[in-house]
Amino acid sequence: MKKTKDIRILIINPNSSKEMTNDIQRAAETYADGEFTVRTVSTPGAPEFIDYYIDAALAAPGMMQIIRDNYHEYDAFIVACHCDPNLDLLKEFCDKPVIGIGEASMKMASMLGHKFSVISTGSHSIANKEMLIHKYGLDSSAASVRAPEIDAASYNSADLFMSAAQAAIEKDAAEVLVLGCAGMAGIDKQIQEKFHVPVLDGIICALMMAVGMVKAGYTTSKYRQYSGPEK
Numbered sequence: 001m002k003k004t005k006d007i008r009i010l011i012i013n014p015n016s017s018k019e020m021t022n023d024i025q026r027a028a029e030t031y032a033d034g035e036f037t038v039r040t041v042s043t044p045g046a047p048e049f050i051d052y053y054i055d056a057a058l059a060a061p062g063m064m065q066i067i068r069d070n071y072h073e074y075d076a077f078i079v080a081c082h083c084d085p086n087l088d089l090l091k092e093f094c095d096k097p098v099i100g101i102g103e104a105s106m107k108m109a110s111m112l113g114h115k116f117s118v119i120s121t122g123s124h125s126i127a128n129k130e131m132l133i134h135k136y137g138l139d140s141s142a143a144s145v146r147a148p149e150i151d152a153a154s155y156n157s158a159d160l161f162m163s164a165a166q167a168a169i170e171k172d173a174a175e176v177l178v179l180g181c182a183g184m185a186g187i188d189k190q191i192q193e194k195f196h197v198p199v200l201d202g203i204i205c206a207l208m209m210a211v212g213m214v215k216a217g218y219t220t221s222k223y224r225q226y227s228g229p230e231k
Helices: 020-031 052-070 088-095 101-112 123-135 160-169 188-195 200-215
Strands: 009-015 037-042 076-079 098-100 116-119 142-146 176-179
Touching: 009 020, 009 098, 009 200, 020 037, 020 088, 020 098, 020 200, 037 200, 052 076, 076 088, 076 123, 088 098, 098 101, 098 200, 101 116, 101 123, 101 176, 101 200, 123 142, 123 188, 160 176, 176 200
Parallel strands: 009 037, 009 076, 076 098, 116 142, 116 176
Antiparallel strands: none
């Protein structure tokens, strides 16, 4: 069994935003607290934000290259976008654990309360979150996907998401909230303190799972869906 202090996790920011990459790294380092190594990189050749299917497609080659270049140095990889862009591709491509923050946070939320809501950054992303909820078999656990009435200009300000969080709890009966963007990293505690329900940061959830999988020696099954083409 690998010791925690020897575990190395690489977080892939699928977009090219240096600011968001730095925000993710700060949140990850705070959680790791020196107990394991974590590094965040942005994706070369990707757009600044992953908002549309074309954005995810443009990011795919760079995300694959990041894993190629870092495969032997790291024990697990995290896709740091709540839409989990190219997650299935990377699970097929890589023999080590690859974890999406959307899947990690929503599945963990289903364990912490009867119903959860995703707090997203804008109305455009609501449909995508709803499709992911269905894909991951979480329809019966999901209360809603909520977003601010005006699309957020800055993702790391908790005040922008308070009204959406309140509506999810009071109108949709959510008992757990999930932050629906990697750029929201670090604001979970502020929302949690106000509403007294668990608020999950996908970066933290993915790190928890990644470290646990590496320690236990678990990785993605290659038996059927993620077997990939014969090499």
